[in-house]
Amino acid sequence: xxxxxxxxxxxxxxxxxxxxxxxxxxxxxxxxxxxxxxxxxxxxxxxxxxxxxxxxxxxxxxxxxxxxxxxxxxxxxxxxxxxxxxxxxxxxxxxxxxxxxxxxxxxxxxxxxxxxx
Amino acid sequence: xxxxxxxxxxxxxxxxxxxxxxxxxxxxxxxxxxxxxxxxxxxxxxxxxxxxxxxxxxxxxxxxxxxxxxxxxxxxxxxxxxxxxxxxxxxxxxxxxxxxxxxxxxxxxxxxxxxxxxxxxxxxxxxxxxxxxxxxxxxxxxxxxxxxxxxxxxxxxxxxxxxxxxxxxxxxxxxxxxxxxxxxxxxxxxxxxxxxxxxxxxxxxxxxxxxxxxxxxxxxxxxxxxxxxx
Numbered sequence: 001x002x003x004x005x006x007x008x009x010x011x012x013x014x015x016x017x018x019x020x021x022x023x024x025x026x027x028x029x030x031x032x033x034x035x036x037x038x039x040x041x042x043x044x045x046x047x048x049x050x051x052x053x054x055x056x057x058x059x060x061x062x063x064x065x066x067x068x069x070x071x072x073x074x075x076x077x078x079x080x081x082x083x084x085x086x087x088x089x090x091x092x093x094x095x096x097x098x099x100x101x102x103x104x105x106x107x108x109x110x111x112x113x114x115x116x117x
Numbered sequence: 118x119x120x121x122x123x124x125x126x127x128x129x130x131x132x133x134x135x136x137x138x139x140x141x142x143x144x145x146x147x148x149x150x151x152x153x154x155x156x157x158x159x160x161x162x163x164x165x166x167x168x169x170x171x172x173x174x175x176x177x178x179x180x181x182x183x184x185x186x187x188x189x190x191x192x193x194x195x196x197x198x199x200x201x202x203x204x205x206x207x208x209x210x211x212x213x214x215x216x217x218x219x220x221x222x223x224x225x226x227x228x229x230x231x232x233x234x235x236x237x238x239x240x241x242x243x244x245x246x247x248x249x250x251x252x253x254x255x256x257x258x259x260x261x262x263x264x265x266x267x268x269x270x271x272x273x274x275x276x277x278x279x280x281x282x283x284x285x286x287x288x289x290x291x292x293x294x295x296x297x298x299x300x301x302x303x304x305x306x307x308x309x310x311x312x313x314x315x316x317x318x319x320x321x322x323x324x325x326x327x328x329x330x331x332x333x334x335x336x337x338x339x340x341x342x343x344x345x346x347x
Contacts (some may be wrong), residue, residue, distance in 0.1 A: 002223050002260035017134050027131055031140070038262035038289035086288045087321035095183050096324035100292070106263055108136045115129040 006106070007047035011055050013108050018056045021113065023072060026060040028112035034067040034103035035085050039065070069103030141263055148227040151267030158245035162252065162345060164266050166290060167274035168254030168283070172300040172333060174203045176274065176342075177253055179333040181210035183343060190246060194233050195253040196225040203253065213242055223254065224260035227267055249346065258287040270346070277300040277310040281318055288322040296327050296345055303332040 014029055014058045029048075033039050041064055048062050073090035079101050080090055089096040121342045135211070139145060155162050165173050177193060192213040195203045204216035215233045217225060230252060234244050244250070252268065254261045273294035275283045278301060284291040290299065297319050312330075319328055329345060333340035 002263075005222070005224075005226070006140055009143070013136070013138065013140065013142075017136055021134055022130070024132070036289045036292055038259050055285075086285050088288075088292070088324055089321070096320060098324040098326075106140050108138050108140050110136055111134040113132045113134055115132070 003037075004045040004047040004051065006039065007051035010048065010108060011051045011057055012031045014057045014060070014111055015055055017111055018113060019035040021114070024056070025116050026057040026111055027114050028063050029057060029060050029064045030065070030109040030110050030111070032065045032067055034105040035069050036100070036103040037106045039106065065109070067102055067105055068082060070101045071097045072099040072101055073097055074099070109112045143207065144227045145265055147231065147298065148265035148267040151231060152226060152269060155250070155267060158247075160245070160247050160250055161346070162250045162266070162268040163270045163272060163314075164252045164254060164268035165272050166254045166258075166261050166294075167256060167276075167300075168258045168279060171256070171274045171276040171279065173256065173274055174206050175254050175333060176298070176300055176333045177251055178207050178210050179336075179339065180343065181207060181212040182347070183339065184249065184346075185211055187343075190250040191249045191251065192237070192242070192244070192247050193251040193253060194225075194230060195256045196229070198222070198255065207253075208263075210274050213237065215277065219255060223255055223257050223265060224264050225254050226264050230266050241340075258283070258290050262290045262293055270295050272296045272298055274298045274300050275315070277305045277308045277315075281314040284318040284322045291319065291322045294323055294326055296324070296329065298342065299330045299333060301326065301334075302330040302337055303335045321333070 014026060018024055023025055045062055047079060052058050069085055070079050071088060072079050073095055075093045075095040083091060089099055167173050181191050193207050194215050194220055196217040197203055198221055200220055201216040203215045207214040217229055237244050252266050271293055273291055316328055327340055329342055331342050
């Protein structure tokens with residue numbers, strides 16, 4: 001359950017960003033998570049619900065963009081998206097490649113904020 | 118709420134704050150700082166990761182013993198949810214050892230390692246004079262994946278008793294390995310371990326990564342392992 005550590009970091013970052021922006025109520029927190037990041041979405045959503053309590057994000061929903069793994073194939077000389085996480089090989093020509101171009105993200109993308117009087 | 122009009126005019130529209138930042142940025146930055154510090158003092162930090170029971174502590178105890186015999190200043194930090202059993206086992210090597218009890222946390226983070234190094238300093242151990250620092254992570258093939266501990270070498274162990282397809286079940290972690298070590302190789306035959314299948318599975322998730330085989334009990338492969346650490 002490292003998702004709780006991640007959820008706590010998210011809430012910490014959201015709090016800092018919102019304070020820097022002059023406050024407000026967080027409507028939505030948007031993440032980008034790669035399939036190789038080792039994060040279980042349901043576990044993260046559950047952890048976030050606990051972590052957001054009593055913070056500016058206490059009513060925020062979590063929006064997660066799931067990013068498939070994409071690798072650069074030296075044979076085909078292009079970036080190709082993989083249909084499954086493994087094997088890390090070009091789906092077109094079969095060439096194994098560890099040159100990962102997408103799929104390891106664990107990013108806080110943006111925050112949707114509503115002004116409060 | 119939402120788009121409702123109020124007496125004072127239209128309700129405020131939501132603002133979008135673009136953040137585009139790694140969630141583990143703080144950990145990444147600290148780890149980078151630590152790695153620079155380690156490099157400056159000539160210390161090599163090794164992060165050892167595996168499932169529980171793959172043989173991290175057994176291999177590490179023998180590793181520490183042999184490196185000390187070779188005249189190197191080595192130390193180890195070991196993380197577990199509970200007990201200091203592993204620290205006591207590792208201490209049999211004669212090397213300085215510190216136990217982190219995470220009390221439920223499933224992985225180590227950079228600031229935890231930094232705190233142990235500071236505690237060592239406070240006790241009079243000059244960590245800058247160490248040649249190698251081993252960090253035995255919490256036994257777990259998922260959670261340690263994204264936490265950089267400032268290491269210059271991440272070693273993922275898998276034992277012959279675990280099944281050849283472990284890398285394909287846990288691709289995220291195996292994908293971060295700088296070196297994969299197949300442990301308990303002395304049990305390979307008894308377990309009907311299929312070496313080619315294991316190497317193929319590793320290759321599928323981390324193409325090109327070096328793979329070693331060891332037995333901390335018989336000493337098989339330990340010379341190559343020690344050489345890979347230097």
